[in-house]
Amino acid sequence: MAGNVVTGRTKEELRRVLVPLALAQFICSFAGSNMNVMINDMSEDLNTTVEGIQTAITIFLLVMAALMIPGGKLTEIVGRKKLFIIGLSLYGVGAVISAMAPNLFVLILGNSILEGVGTALLIPPVYILTTMLFTDVPSRARAFGAISGMGGIGAAAGPLIGGFITTTISWRAAFIFQALVIVIIILLSVRAVQDPLPADPSKPFDTMGAVLSAAGLVVLVTGIMLADNDLLLMMLFLAAGVLLLLWFFLHVRALERKGEEPLLSTGLFRNRTSNLGLVTQNVQWMVLLGTSFVVSAYLQVVRGYNAIETGVIFTAATAGILISSIAAERLAKRHQQRSLVIAGFILTLCGIALLLAMVYGNPTAWAFAPGLLMIGLGVGTMLTPSVNLVQSSFPDQLQGEISGLSRSVSNLGSSLGTAVAGTILVAGLVTWSYGLAMITLAVFGLVGLVTALMLPTNPVSATPDTPHH
Template identity: 50%
Template sequence: MPTRQPADAARATILPLALAQFICSYAGTAMNVAITPMAHDLHTTVFGIQATITLFTLTMAALMIPGSKLTDVWGRKRCLVAGLLLYGTGALLAAIAPGLGLMLLGNALLEGIGSALMIPPIYILVTVMSPDVATRAKYFGIVSGAGALGAATGPLIGGLITSLISWRASFLLQVLVIAWIIVLIRHLPTPPRPGPAPRFDVTGALLSAAGLLLVVLAVLQSTTYSWTTARTDFSIAGHVLIAEGGVSPVWPTLALGTLTLAAFILHLRRTERRGHEPLLHLRLFGNNVANLGLGTQAAQWLVMQGTFFVTAVYLQNARGYNAILTGLVLTPATAGILASSAAAERFARRRTQRTLIISGFAATVAGLALLLVLVAAGTGVWRTIPGLLLAGLGLGTMLTASVNLVQSAFPDRDQSDISGLSRAVSNLGSSLGTALAGSVIVSAAQPGRHPYAASLTVLTVVAVLGLTSAVLLPRIPTPNNGQARS
C-alpha cells in the first residue's frame, strides 16, 4: 500500500483546494455578465470579449491532460503552485488591461494555462491523502460543492462587483483569492512521488491538445453556425471557406479533431510498445467502471452548465431580469448542490457510488421535468424553485459520487493520468452543455416555437442517457472497497 499523508494533512489541504476550484469555476461564468462594459472600456467589440471567453475555455480544455501529466514530472505541489502563480498573474494583467491584447494574454492564455496546471492536482491530492472511500467522498463533496458554487454565483457576484465597482475589481478579487491560497499551502507537505519522474511526452501533449482544442472549438461553433447548415459565412483570414447555407463548420472541425485524437491514441500505443512513458496510459480505457463513470461525468456537467445557461437566458431575455436577480433565482439549484455535496460522506457510508449516481440522475430528471413549467405562459418564476432545487440536489449527489468512483478505480501511480482525463471529459461536457443549449435556443427562436422548452427537453434527454450509463455500472464494489491501490 502507498504511504498516505495523515488525516490532519488532508483536512488542512482541503480549504485551499476548494478555494482553487471555486475561483476557476467563478472565472468561467463571472465574465458573462460584464461583456458590454468590458467591450466599452477595452475599446473593442462584444465579439472580442466573447472570443476571449471562448479562448480561455479552449486553452484550459486543450491543456488539461498535459497539465495533469506534469504533476508526475514536476511534482504535485509544485504543479499546483505553478498553476496558481500563472493564474494570478493572468488575472492581474486582465485587471489592468488597457486593450483587448493584454486581456487575451492575461485572461485567455495565462489563466487558461494556470487552470490546466492547478485543477488536476486538486483531485489527485484529495485522492491520495484520503484513507478511505467515505473520507474521500467528504473531501470531493467539498471540492465539487465549491466548484458548483463558483459557477452558480459567478453571475451574481460578478454582477454585483461590476455594478457597484467595476469589472476590473472582479479580476482583482481573483488575484486576492489566489494570493490567499498560496499562503495557505506554503506549509503543505510535498506528497511522495509514486515513482521516478517520467520523460514528458511532447508529441503526445501536442496531439492531445490539438485534438481536444478542435473538438471543443467545434462544439462552441454550434452556437454561431448551428449543427446543420451555416447560419452565416465561415471565414478565416478574410477568406470565406463555407458560405451561408452550406454545411455547418461544426462537422469539418469535429472530424479534424477526431482524426487528431485518433492519431494521439496511435501514438500512445506506439510509445508504450517502445517501452517509453506515454502522456496517457492506454490501460485506463480498459476499466469498464471508469469508462462508464467518465460518461456519467460528461452528462452531469453538460446538464448542469446547460441548465444554468438556459435558465439565465430565459430570465434575462424573456423576463428582463438583470444579472443580480438572475443569480438570486438560481439560488435553489446552488443550495441543492451544496446541501447534497455536504452530505457526500454520509451518503458514501450508507450507499454505493453506483446507487448514488443513479439516484442523482433520477432526481435531476425529475427536477428538469418540473422546471419545464418555467416556459408555460403565465406562470410565475417562483414555480421554478422545486425543479431547480431537486435538480441541484441530484447534481450534487452524483457529481461527488462520479468523481470518487473514477478516481478510486485506479492506483496512485495512475492518478495523474486519470485526473487529467477526468477533468478533460468534464470540461468537454461543460462546453457541450452551454453550446448545445444555446444552439437549440437559437434554432427554435422562430415565432410559434418554444426555444427554452426545447432546450430543457434536450437536457432532459441527456440526463436520461446519463441515467442509463449509471444503471449499466457494475454492481460489484471498486477494488479495495473503493480505495486507490498500488
Template identity: 70%
Template sequence: MAPPTGSAATSAPRGVLVPLALAQFICSFAGSNMNVMINDISADLDTTVQGVQVAITIFLLVMAALMIPGGKLTDRYGRRRCFQAGLLIYGIGALLSAAAPGLGILILGNSILEGVGTALLIPPVYILTTLLFTETASRARAFGVIMAMGGIGAAAGPLIGGLITTALSWRAAFLFQALVVLCIAVLGRRVEDPLPPDPTRPFDVMGAVLSAVGLTLVVLGIQLADNDIRLMVATIAFGAVVLACFVGHIRARERAGREPLIATRMFTDRVANLGLVTQLAQWLLLMGTSFVVAAYLQVVRGYNAVETGVIFTAATLGLLTTSLAAARLARRHPQRTLIRTGFLVGILGVAILLTLADRSLSPWAFAPGLLLIGLGLGLMLTPSVTVVQSSFGEDEQGEISGLSRSASNLGSSLGTAVAGTILVANLTGHAYADAMVTLAGVGLAGFLAATFLPHRVIADNASGPGAR
C-alpha cells in the same frame, strides 16, 4: 514513497483541505460567473453576446484540452510545484482580464492564462486528496468538501459575479478572483507533496499537442453550427481525425517501450470509463443550464446581473445541501444509486424550467427547477469522482486525475458551446425550449451510463486506490 497511513493519513491533511477546496471553488467560479456579465461586458468592450460566449467557451476548452498534460506534469515536477505555478499563471490572467481594453485581451487573460493556470492547479488537488486521504470514509469526506466547493463555485458564480458587477463593475469580479488566488497561495504553504517528483519522467509533447488540438477542433466546430453547417462538419471531422492520430500515437509509443501522455490502460477500465461519462454529462448539464438560463434572463427578460445571480441562489443551496452530505450518503447508498438518483432529480429540474419558467413572468418561477438541478448534481458529483479515482493505483493518479478533470471540463465547455449555439441559431424559433430539451437528453444519457455501473464500487476498492 508511500502516502502516510493510519491516523496521520486522516488528521494531517485536514489543514491543507482548505486551500485545495478553495482552488476548486475559484476555478469553477471562473467558468460560470461571466454568464451574468454578458450585457455589461458586451457593452463595455463593444462586442456581442456571442463574443462573450466564445470567451467563456475558450476558457473551459483550454482547461479540458490541457488537463491531461497538466496531470502528467505533476509526476515530473511534483504536485506542489505545479499547484503553485498554476496559482501564479491564474493570478496574472485575472489581473490582465480586469484591465482588458477589448475582447482580445479578455480572451488572453481569462480564457488562455486562467485556463492554463486551472489545468496546472486542478490535477494536484485531486491527486493530493487521493494520496493523503487513504481511508474510504475520510476520502469521501474530502472529495465531498472539494466537489461541494466546485459545485458551489459554478452555481454561485452568477450570484457572486452579479453582486460584484452591480455594486462595482464586471472588472472587479476578476480582481476578486486574484484576491482569492492570493489567499490560496498563503494557505497553500502548508501543502506537502507525499510523493517526490521524478525529473527523469518523460513528457510526451506530441501527444499533448495532438490531444489539445483534437479537443479544440471538436468543440469549436460545434460553435460554428450557427454560421456554416459545412464548416462545422469539416471542423469536427478534422478534430476526430486528429484525436484518432492521438490514439495511434500513444499506442505506438507504448509498443516502442516509451511512456505516452496517457496510457491506453486508462481507457480499458469499464467502471472508470462509465464514471468519466457521468462526469462529462454532469458538468455539461450544469454549465449548459447556467448559460441558457442566465442568457434568457438577461437578454429576453431584461434582468440585470444581480437579479440574475439571485435567482441562481436556489441551485447553490441545492448543491450545498447534498454535496456536504456526500460522506454520509456514501456510507448508506451505493455510488450507482446516488449517481442515478442525481440525474433523475436533475432531469426533473430541467423539465420544470422548461414548463414553468417560460409561462410565468415571475423570476422565481426558475427557483424550483434550479433547486432540483443543484440537489441532483450535489448527489452525484462526489460519487463519480470517487469511482474514477479509486479505479487506479497511486502511481497512476497523475494520469487518471488529468483524464478525470479533462472529462469534467470538456463537459463544461460542451455545455456552453452546445447551449450557446442553440440559442444563437434559434432554428425553430423556440431556442430556450430547444436548449433545455437537449440538456434533458444529456441528463438521460448520463443516467443510462450510471445504470451500467456495478452495484458496489467502494466495497471493491475499500483497501485504497487500485484495489480491485
C-alpha cells in the same frame, strides 16, 4: 494507519491541506460560470456581442479541457505542490489582465488563455494530492465530498457572487476578487500542502501526445461552436477533430508497443467502472454549465434582468448543491455510489423539466427557482460519487494520469455544455431557442442516466499493489 493518522499526518494537518485544495476547485468552477451574468455589461463595455462573450467563456473551458491531461502528467515531472503553485500564479496574473481588459482580445488572453492554462496546471494536483493523502475509503470520500462540493458551489454561486459584484462595483471587480482568492490559496498552500512523493525531472514527457490531444479537443469543440454559422465548415472541423484524436490514440499505442511512456496509458480505458464514471462526470458538468449559460443569457437578454437579479435567481441552484454536498457523507454511508449517481440524474432531469414547464406562461422570475433547486440537488448528489468511482479505480502510480483524464473529461463537459446549448440559444435568443437548448440538455441528461444504470453495484477499489486494467 492509526486512528487519527493517515499517511503519517494527523487529522488536523489533513484538514489544513484540504482548505486550499477545496478553495482552488471553488475558484476555478466559479470562473467557469460567474461571467454568465455579466454578458450584457461586458459586451457593452468591451464593444462586443453576446456571442463574443460566449466565445470567451467557451475558450476558457476548452483550454482547461485540452490541457488537463498534459497537466496531470506534468505533476510527476515538476512535482504536485510546485505545479499547483505555478498554476495558481498563472491564474492570478490572468485574472488581473482580465480586470484591465480594454477589448475582447485582451479578455480572451487573460481569462480564456492564462486562467485556462493556470487551471489546467493546478487542478490535477488537487485530485492527485487528495487521493494520495487520504488513503482510507471514508476519509477519501469526505475529502472528495468537500472538494467536489466546493466545485459545485463555485459553479452555482458564480452567477450570484458575480452578479452582486458586477451590479455594486463593476464586472472588472469580479476578476480582482478571483485574484485575491488566489493570493489567499497560495499563502495557505505554502505551509499546509506537502508533496507525498518527490518529483522526477528525468521522467519523459510525451510532447507529441500533448499537442495531438489538445489540438483534437480544441478543433472538435470549435466545430460545434460553428453550427449556426457554416454547416460545411462545422463538419470539416468535427471531422478534423476526430482524426486528430484518432492520431493521438494511434500515437499512444505505438509508444506503448515500443515500451516507452505515453501521455496517457491505454490501460486507463480498460476499467469499465472508470469509463462509465467518466461519462457521468462529463454529462454532469455539461448539464450544470449549459443550464447556467442558457438561463443566465435568457434572463438578461430576453427578460431584461440585470446581473444581480439574475444572480439572485441562481441562489436556488447554489442552495441545492450546498444541501446535497453537506449531506454527501451521510448519503455515502447509507447508499451505494451507483444509487447516488442514478438519483442525481433523475433529480436533475426533473429540474430541467420544471424549467421548461414553469417558465412558459409564467412571467415571474421565481418560476426558474424550483427547477434550478432540483438541478442543484441532483448535481450535488452525484458529483462526489462519480469522482470517487473513477479515482478509486486506480493505484497511486496512475493517479497523475487518471486525475488529468478525469478533470479533462469534466471540463470538456463544461465547454460542450456552454458550446452546444449556447450555440442553440444565441442562434435565436427567443423563447423557442431557450426551450430547444434546454431540451438538448435534457437529452444529454438521459444519456447520463442510462450510463449510471450501467455502473456495477459493488465496484472494487484499487490498492497501490493492484493495478486495474
